[in-house]
Each structure stands twice: as C-alpha cells, then as structure tokens.
Amino acid sequence: xxxxxxxxxxxxxxxxxxxxxxxxxxxxxxxxxxxxxxxxxxxxxxxxxxxxxxxxxxxxxxxxxxxxxxxxxxxxxxxxxxxxxxxxxxxxxxxxxxxxxxxxxxxxxxxxxxxxxxxxxxxxxxxxxxxxxxxxxxxxxxxxxxxxxxxxxxxxxxxxxxxxxxxxxxxxxxxxxxxxxxxxxxxxxxxxxxxxxxxxxxxxxxxxxxxxxxxxxxxxxxxxxxxxxxxxxxxxxxxxxxxxxxxxxxxxxxxxxxxxxxxxxxxxxxxxxxxxxxxxxxxxxxxxxxxxxxxxxxxxxxxxxxxxxxxxxxxxxxxxxxxxxxxxxxxxxxxxxxxxxxxxxxxxxxxxxxxxxxxxxxxxxxxxxxxxxxxxxxxxxxxxxxxxxxxxxxxxxxxxxxxxxxxxxxxxxxxxxxxxxxxxxxxxxxxxxxxxxxxxxxxxxxxxxxxxxxxxxxxxxxxxxxxxxxxxx
Ligand code: SF4
Numbered sequence: 001x002x003x004x005x006x007x008x009x010x011x012x013x014x015x016x017x018x019x020x021x022x023x024x025x026x027x028x029x030x031x032x033x034x035x036x037x038x039x040x041x042x043x044x045x046x047x048x049x050x051x052x053x054x055x056x057x058x059x060x061x062x063x064x065x066x067x068x069x070x071x072x073x074x075x076x077x078x079x080x081x082x083x084x085x086x087x088x089x090x091x092x093x094x095x096x097x098x099x100x101x102x103x104x105x106x107x108x109x110x111x112x113x114x115x116x117x118x119x120x121x122x123x124x125x126x127x128x129x130x131x132x133x134x135x136x137x138x139x140x141x142x143x144x145x146x147x148x149x150x151x152x153x154x155x156x157x158x159x160x161x162x163x164x165x166x167x168x169x170x171x172x173x174x175x176x177x178x179x180x181x182x183x184x185x186x187x188x189x190x191x192x193x194x195x196x197x198x199x200x201x202x203x204x205x206x207x208x209x210x211x212x213x214x215x216x217x218x219x220x221x222x223x224x225x226x227x228x229x230x231x232x233x234x235x236x237x238x239x240x241x242x243x244x245x246x247x248x249x250x251x252x253x254x255x256x257x258x259x260x261x262x263x264x265x266x267x268x269x270x271x272x273x274x275x276x277x278x279x280x281x282x283x284x285x286x287x288x289x290x291x292x293x294x295x296x297x298x299x300x301x302x303x304x305x306x307x308x309x310x311x312x313x314x315x316x317x318x319x320x321x322x323x324x325x326x327x328x329x330x331x332x333x334x335x336x337x338x339x340x341x342x343x344x345x346x347x348x349x350x351x352x353x354x355x356x357x358x359x360x361x362x363x364x365x366x367x368x369x370x371x372x373x374x375x376x377x378x379x380x381x382x383x384x385x386x387x388x389x390x391x392x393x394x395x396x397x398x399x400x401x402x403x404x405x406x407x408x409x410x411x412x413x414x415x416x417x418x419x420x421x422x423x424x425x426x427x428x429x430x431x432x433x434x435x436x437x438x439x440x441x442x443x444x445x446x447x448x449x450x451x452x453x454x455x456x457x458x459x460x461x462x463x464x465x466x467x468x469x470x471x472x473x
Pocket of ligand 1: 181238239240241384385386387388389436437438439440
C-alpha cells in the first residue's frame with residue numbers, strides 16, 4: 001500500500017530555500033519515491049527542477065545552486081492518478097507572466113475527470129495527466145481577481161483530498177481540503193516559515209512546529225506575514241492510515257505523536273487477541289512500535305527475528321527473474337537463531353491484497369518458527385480508497401473476498417487477529433468523528449458511488465461483477 005505524495009513549502013528571505021526544501025523532502029521520502037522536484041522564484045516565473053528518482057538521486061549541489069530565491073515549494077511523488085513518467089513530475093507551473101503559479105499536491109481529486117473536460121472545453125491545455133494540473137488550471141480559470149479568492153473558488157469546485165503548497169513570485173500558500181484527509185503543518189524557521197506534510201520534516205531542518213493547517217484553511221505567507229482564511233468545514237475525515245502506517249513514527253498529527261499511538265495499537269491487539277507464545281516481533285519498520293506495545297502488554301519477550309534491508313527503495317535497475325522469484329527475501333532476512341522452535345506473535349500494520357504476508361510467514365517457518373500468530377493493527381480492509389492511497393480494487397482486497405478464518409488459512413498463520421475499530425480509536429486517542437475509515441466501513445465522506453462503479457468495471461473480471469451487484473451502464 002502506498003501513499004500518494006509529500007509536499008513542502010519554504011518562505012525564508014535570508015535562507016537557502018532550495019536546500020531547506022531538499023532536506024525537508026529527504027525527511028519525507030517515505031511518502032513517495034517515484035520522482036522529486038523543487039520550484040523556486042526570484043520574483044519572476046517559477047523555475048522548476050524535477051526528475052524521476054529518490055530525492056538524493058534527483059538533486060546535487062549543482063542543481064540546487066541554480067534554484068535561487070526567497071520562496072520554494074517541493075514535492076515527492078507516488079502516482080495514484082496519472083502514470084509514472086517524467087511528464088507528470090511536480091511541482092507544476094501554470095499561467096503566464098506574473099500570474100504564473102507553481103503547485104505541489106498530496107491527495108486525489110474524485111471529480112478530476114469532469115473538471116478536466118470542463119476546462120478543456122474552455123480552452124485550457126493540459127501538459128500532464130495529473131489531477132494536480134486540474135487543480136492549478138481551475139485556480140487560474142477563476143473569474144476572481146485576488147489569488148486567495150481564486151483558491152477559494154477552486155475549493156468550492158473540487159471534491160476529494162488535497163493538501164497543497166502553492167507559490168507565486170512573492171507569496172507562499174499552504175492549502176488543505178475541507179475534509180482534511182491528508183495532513184499539513186506549519187512551522188517557523190529563522191525569520192521565515194515552512195509548510196510540510198509532516199512535522200518530522202520541520203524537526204530535520206531545525207524549524208519549530210507551530211500548528212496544523214486546519215481542514216478548509218488557506219494559509220498565505222508573504223512579506224506582510226502569515227494570514228489565514230477559513231472555508232466552511234463539514235465532517236472532518238483525516239485518513240486513519242496516517243496513524244497506522246503512512247506517517248513517520250516521529251511525526252505528530254493533531255498533537256498525537258505516532259510512536260506511542262502505534263505502541264497502543266499493539267497493546268490493544270494483546271488485549272483483544274491474547275495467545276501463548278515465546279516471542280513477539282513487529283514487521284520492521286512500520287509495525288516495530290506496535291510489536292513493542294504487544295510485548296509490554298502481554299509480557300511476552302520482544303525479539304528481532306526479521307532483518308530488513310532498509311536501503312530497498314525504488315531503483316531504476318529491474319531485478320531479473322531469479323531475483324524476482326526471491327520475493328520478500330530482497331526486503332527481509334529471517335534469523336533462524338532467534339526463530340528456531342519458537343511460537344511467534346508477528347505484528348503487522350495491515351493486510352491489503354494478502355500477497356506479501358504469506359511470504360513473510362513462510363520465511364519465518366523456513367527459519368524454524370513452530371507457530372506464527374498474526375496480529376494486524378488495521379481492521380479488515382474491505383473497500384478501496386478514493387483519496388490518494390494506491391490500495392487495490394475491491395475484488396483484489398482479500399478481506400472483501402474471504403472471512404477471517406479463510407484469510408488465516410490463506411496466509412498460512414496459526415491464528416489471525418485484526419484490531420477492532422474501537423480498539424484503533426482508543427489507541428489513537430482522538431475523537432472517532434474526525435477520521436475517514438471508509439476502507440473499513442465503506443462509508444465515504446463524499447458521494448463516490450459512480451466513481452466506484454466505474455473503477456470496478458474497469459478492473460474487475462466480468463464474472464466477478466455480478467457478485468458485487470454491479471450493472472453495466
Ligand atoms: S479510505 Fe482508508 S486509506 Fe483512504 S483516506 Fe480513508 S482511511 Fe485513508
């Protein structure tokens with residue numbers, strides 16, 4: 001399961017803004033590994049340097065030295081809408097002369113196709129196949145004069161998830177959709193300001209965390225300081241997977257640091273699904289904290305039985321068939337000395353398609369584990385995500401197709417327990433009604449039935465369609 005993107009914005013007249021943006025993007029590499037880009041401006045049309053690859057592969061001293069100015073925005077991309085190709089890298093610049101804006105986007109616009117057709121009919125020409133360019137063109141198409149009003153106009157038309165950084169030649173903006181699906185925070189740095197997807201990026205560049213940018217908020221930063229404009233907010237719908245998996249454990253969202261929240265998920269699993277075992281392991285790195293929580297609550301010793309190759313990232317070198325056949329072995333190596341003859345509790349963040357978990361369990365058994373008891377921090381995922389998480393279509397989601405005992409048998413575990421929704425909310429320790437949990441419940445915060453049917457029809461074998469009651473339109 002992949003998150004869609006990371007965004008950064010820096011307004012700091014006395015700083016090397018491109019370098020600060022680089023290090024903030026470096027801290028947010030986990031949110032997208034396909035491409036990276038930075039835009040800066042020196043009072044003229046924004047200039048962009050963006051390429052395919054990891055942050056450290058894209059930029060060097062030479063490229064950063066050409067990105068000068070007082071304002072920068074940056075982006076790491078994992079594509080959810082629009083294919084993975086150089087033409088779709090961000091930030092994107094649209095508009096002419098002093099009206100040009102650069103924009104970086106995290107999220108997914110549900111009504112992008114409709115807006116794309118409407119804007120194309122008006123004569124707007126699209127360079128990319130991303131919904132980000134739809135947002136950008138919608139903003140500049142607004143009849144309003146002031147840019148804040150133009151952004152407001154776009155916010156009234158857009159449906160879906162968007163946390164944006166946006167810049168003109170003298171102003172930086174941070175914008176968050178009224179549902180607040182993706183996080184966005186504001187920090188301060190020596191005489192300047194930083195906007196970032198997660199607070200860990202602020203920590204890494206020595207910025208002080210100030211506050212969350214609220215759902216429906218437009219923050220404008222310029223020589224006259226920070227100004228805030230609020231749009232009407234309905235039901236809040238922060239993605240609960242930020243707490244389970246996406247965000248870094250050293251980030252705080254809504255004032256809740258993620259590491260203790262994940263520990264509490266593990267403790268909740270120990271309460272809901274106790275078992276006699278010899279050792280507990282969290283699948284590294286996303287379930288490490290939850291493994292600690294299960295161990296502390298159950299009193300079963302914690303052990304490291306799987307070593308992760310932390311440098312497995314996106315690479316342009318394709319593995320040959322022999323290496324591909326090794327599957328998760330590229331990522332994890334088990335320790336027989338730890339596992340041999342042991343009854344193991346294995347804690348993981350989630351099961352989506354159920355393709356990786358059986359391989360991990362097989363690795364443990366081959367290394368000598370006598371029993372493997374699987375514990376999962378996320379409740380069963382039965383519905384796809386339409387807000388920027390590249391999950392799967394409904395027929396690919398194993399929990400939508402099989403009962404829990406069937407999933408247990410399929411993955412080859414001795415027992416399987418998913419944390420309940422109430423247990424998850426208790427661990428996160430925030431009000432239930434601020435979250436999106438649509439992938440567990442099927443209750444989406446905005447109407448998306450037509451989109452769901454279309455996606456299902458595009459991707460589901462015809463034989464499966466009738467099982468879901470989907471009719472051809
Ligand atoms: S559907 Fe699931 S993954 Fe998507 S935003 Fe909602 S909680 Fe997050």
